[in-house]
Amino acid sequence: MTQAERITALEVQVKHLVDELHQTNKNLNDLLALRNKGAGVFWIVTTIFGASLVSGLHALTLWLKG
8 A cells, every 4th residue: 555545545534533523513412402492491391380389379378368
């Protein structure tokens, strides 16, 4: 194998590795985006549930006070 063939083979391998790295980064970014969407839904549901719980307790205490 000549020096030029070795360099060409290395260039092909490096290009393949760079392409894999870009694909991995894209997949990680997609996963992070999904995680952030899930976190937003969690906080909205938690806020609504907490507000309804506080409202219910307030209504119960007003009812018990008469």
